Amino acid sequence: MYEDLNTSEPLVVLLGNIGHEGILSSLKAAGRQYKQKFLESKPRNWATIIEYFDDFSVKAVIAKLSPSVYEHLVDDGYRDVGHALLRKISSVPHVLFVFEGLLDPMIDAEFSDAFHIPEIEIRNAVNTLLAKFELNVVPYRRNAEVTVIAGTFVSETEDGLLFRVYVPAGRIWAEEINRLLQLFRDYLGKVGLASIRLDAIRTDRGTVYEFHGEQQAGEQSLSTQFREFSHFLDISISRPEEAEALLKDKNVNPREVVEVLARYAKEAKRLQVDLKQERERKLLSIRHRLESELTDTLPADTDWAAIDTLVATSVPALSNIGPNLLAMQTAALPIVATTRESNGVTINLRPQIIQAVHGIVAQEIQGGLKLSEEDQELLKLINERAKDRAPELTSAVYELSDENLPKANRTVAKQKLKRFLVGLGNRAGDLAFGVLQAYVEKKLGL
Numbered sequence: 451m452y453e454d455l456n457t458s459e460p461l462v463v464l465l466g467n468i469g470h471e472g473i474l475s476s477l478k479a480a481g482r483q484y485k486q487k488f489l490e491s492k493p494r495n496w497a498t499i500i501e502y503f504d505d506f507s508v509k510a511v512i513a514k515l516s517p518s519v520y521e522h523l524v525d526d527g528y529r530d531v532g533h534a535l536l537r538k539i540s541s542v543p544h545v546l547f548v549f550e551g552l553l554d555p556m557i558d559a560e561f562s563d564a565f566h567i568p569e570i571e572i573r574n575a576v577n578t579l580l581a582k583f584e585l586n587v588v589p590y591r592r593n594a595e596v597t598v599i600a601g602t603f604v605s606e607t608e609d610g611l612l613f614r615v616y617v618p619a620g621r622i623w624a625e626e627i628n629r630l631l632q633l634f635r636d637y638l639g640k641v642g643l644a645s646i647r648l649d650a651i652r653t654d655r656g657t658v659y660e661f662h663g664e665q666q667a668g669e670q671s672l673s674t675q676f677r678e679f680s681h682f683l684d685i686s687i688s689r690p691e692e693a694e695a696l697l698k699d700k701n702v703n704p705r706e707v708v709e710v711l712a713r714y715a716k717e718a719k720r721l722q723v724d725l726k727q728e729r730e731r732k733l734l735s736i737r738h739r740l741e742s743e744l745t746d747t748l749p750a751d752t753d754w755a756a757i758d759t760l761v762a763t764s765v766p767a768l769s770n771i772g773p774n775l776l777a778m779q780t781a782a783l784p785i786v787a788t789t790r791e792s793n794g795v796t797i798n799l800r801p802q803i804i805q806a807v808h809g810i811v812a813q814e815i816q817g818g819l820k821l822s823e824e825d826q827e828l829l830k831l832i833n834e835r836a837k838d839r840a841p842e843l844t845s846a847v848y849e850l851s852d853e854n855l856p857k858a859n860r861t862v863a864k865q866k867l868k869r870f871l872v873g874l875g876n877r878a879g880d881l882a883f884g885v886l887q888a889y890v891e892k893k894l895g896l
Contacts, residue, residue: 455483461506462604465489465499465513468547472597473512476604482509489519496531503538510607511544512600517566520552520576533579540583545603547596550589553577553872581873588865589872599865602858610662612646612672615841616848618656620817622732622765623775626725630775631659633717637679640710642701646672653854655819658845673838683771686715687722721771729765732814736761739810744803757803764811819851824889828867831886835874843870850893857894864890 455461462477464486477484487499502508522528539546551567567573580587590596615631617624635648646663661672678696686693690711697707737758744752768775812821821829825847832843846863849855867890 455485455506457505459483459507460509461485461502462509463487463499463502463511463513465511466516466519468512468514468596468600470593470597470600473600473604476601480604480608482604482608489513489522490516493528493531496528496535500531500535500538503542508538508542510603511539511542512547512603513539513544514547514596515552515576517549517552517568520568520572523576523579524572536579536583536585540585543603543607544586545600546580546585546587547590547600548580548587550591550868550872553587553589553869587869589868590865595861595865598858598861602862610664611660612663613661613676614658614845616656616658616845616852618817618819618848619654621656621819622815622817623725623728624657624817626721626728627775628657628659629717629721630771633683633714634676634679635661637682637714638675640697640700640702640706643675651855653852655852655854656817656848658849658855658859673841680771683714683718683721686711687718690715718771725768725771725775729767733761733765736765736807736810736814739814740806743810744806748803752803757807760804760807761811764807765815819848821847821851824886825851828886828890831874832870836870839870843867850890860894864894 460482462482462484464473464484466489469486474484485502487495487502489496523532552573588599590599615627617627631648635646638644638646643663646661649660649662651658651660682693682696685696693715694707694711697710698704702710740757740761741754828847829844832840832847836843843866846866849863850860850867852860868887871887871890
């Protein structure tokens with residue numbers, strides 16, 4: 451039935467008109483067997499696709515959903531098999547390429563004579579269905595984008611990419627984030643996940659940290675493991691008995707529990723001290739720069755105490771180590787008003803002072819990677835609306851801005867952001883999202 455395929459080896463499933471030469475070359479270079487099936491077909495053919503998931507260990511799925519596939523997915527004759535297929539796809543690493551016009555509610559059905567766009571009701575129904583199954587949908591405009599992103603996806607899948615985060619060089623707490631991730635990798639080894647490795651891609655503007663390994667069925671996701679590790683670090687100082695019980699529930703050698711706990715408690719205390727001191731250094735640097743830049747232009751009666759208070763409220767403080775430290779990656783700069791409440795005190799400052807504070811705080815917090823106002827708006831949207839995807843999308847903003855990263859990486863980052871923005875536009879019906887979409891597209895000079 452399966453011709454030359456070996457049922458004992460993993461399989462990559464290609465669905466739709468996705469068999470571009472570049473994608474096939476990537477699979478052949480990886481030594482991976484694959485099977486291509488078309489979705490512009492009868493329900494019976496869709497049922498045979500599901501059988502591949504039952505009879506093989508499916509390594510990944512790469513699919514392209516055409517307008518006719520959209521129409522099939524709302525057809526009663528495809529409903530049961532369609533839902534079953536989407537459920538199978540969602541259970542393995544996958545990427546689903548969808549033409550931008552199928553995702554964007556602002557595109558008219560008469561968008562193109564050469565590319566049929568179904569009515570808005572069909573598109574909305576299918577896009578809701580894809581969201582329900584939490585599928586990794588990537589918009590595309592050109593087939594060249596599909597080839598590049600699919601090739602990158604194949605490489606990342608073969609390398610077992612589980613998680614990535616970009617940290618700009620010189621950003622506040624960049625060194626502490628590096629140490630935290632190194633500690634997390636060490637912790638994974640202690641709890642029986644020694645196969646997971648941490649790699650770093652460095653440019654002069656920042657570092658991309660990547661965790662690689664095999665995610666086994668039923669195993670906690672890496673993000674869940676990180677939240678648990680962060681909790682463990684915090685309680686290792688405040689509630690050591692609870693931290694010890696947590697280690698004993700893991701695959702830690704009972705004879706090593708006390709030693710492991712003592713080590714991590716020491717590292718957590720050191721991190722807390724370093725985080726506090728780094729914030730103090732940044733505050734002092736900002737104040738000194740403000741004095742140098744504003745002393746000659748401000749009157750003698752300038753309220754420097756008010757400026758100091760404003761600076762202190764603009765530089766974040768951390769209440770715990772793990773989640774908040776990485777959450778800093780998703781936070782846009784504070785919006786500084788000309789009148790601000792701080793500890794019950796109203797601060798009134800002139801606009802040029804506010805602008806100077808904002809500019810210097812931005813440079814000190816963000817490091818060497820320059821972000822535009824549009825980038826800041828993207829970070830704000832991600833922080834407010836992206837939920838669990840916030841770290842991934844924040845990294846995409848940074849990667850897209852780092853021109854020293856490979857173009858393939860930046861192309862993937864661009865498409866992630868476009869998908870996020872299209873999704874927001876779908877729910878909010880806000881034309882303003884189109885402006886940010888155009889900005890993201892322009893970042894690669896397209």
